[in-house]
Amino acid sequence: MTNSSNTLHLVCGKIAAGKSTLARDLSANPQVILINEDTWLSRLYPDEINTIPDYIRCSSRLRSIMEDHVQQLLQAGLSVVLDFPANTQNIRQWMLGISTRAGVQNCLHYLEASDAVCKKRLHARNAAGSHEFNPTDEQFDELTAYFVPPKVDEGLEIKRTKVFDK
Structure with missing residues (x-):
């Protein structure tokens, strides 16, 4: 049975496609909780995430803790915006499992953007220092693979949602 009054919102898209901005917008309602992976990882594991294996290890730890917590928030009648990149089928299945067990609907917000648009936005974001994660072009290419x-x-x-250059 699905509770139609609350939703697990998920975000999918390449680096700098606008996932975190969209997640903040989706969580503007007081009945919607935003959980941002980059914020949690940067505070739990400062200076420990330098490679993709580091990210995978730390992100797995965080997901194992967050799974029950997110489910409980949803079952309490709140909506949750899970600002974790839903960029692989395995991660999306983990997220689907949370919404299924909580008995709520889900919505995967997929931001479609070219590598060129994302890299331009990434350069601006890195220059502004407005994000916890500041990957290089090489790291962008490695993660986008x-x-x-x-x-x-x-x-x-x-x-x-198609994302175009501004």
């Missing part, structure tokens, strides 16, 4: 666009048959409600 893991990106898998969502498919309809994954069981998630997908909302696609």
Whole structure:
């Protein structure tokens, strides 16, 4: 049974596509809780995430803690914006499991953007120092190689948005 009054919002897109900005916008309502992976990782593991294996290790630890917490928030009648990159099928299935166990609807917000648009936005973001994570172009390319666009048959409600250069 699904509770239609609350939702688990998920964000998917390449680095600098606008996931965190969208997540903040989605959480403007007081009944919506925002949980941002980059914030948690930067505070729990300062100076420990320098490689993709470091990120995978620390992110796995955080997900194991957050899973029950997010489910409890949803079951308490709140909506949650999970600002963790839903960029692989395995991560999306983990997220789908949370909404299924909580009995709430989900919405995967997929921001479609080209590498060129994302890199331009990344350079501006890095120059402004406005984000906890400031990857280089090489790190962008390395992480983008893991990106898998969502498919309809994954069981998630997908909302696609094309992202263009401003």
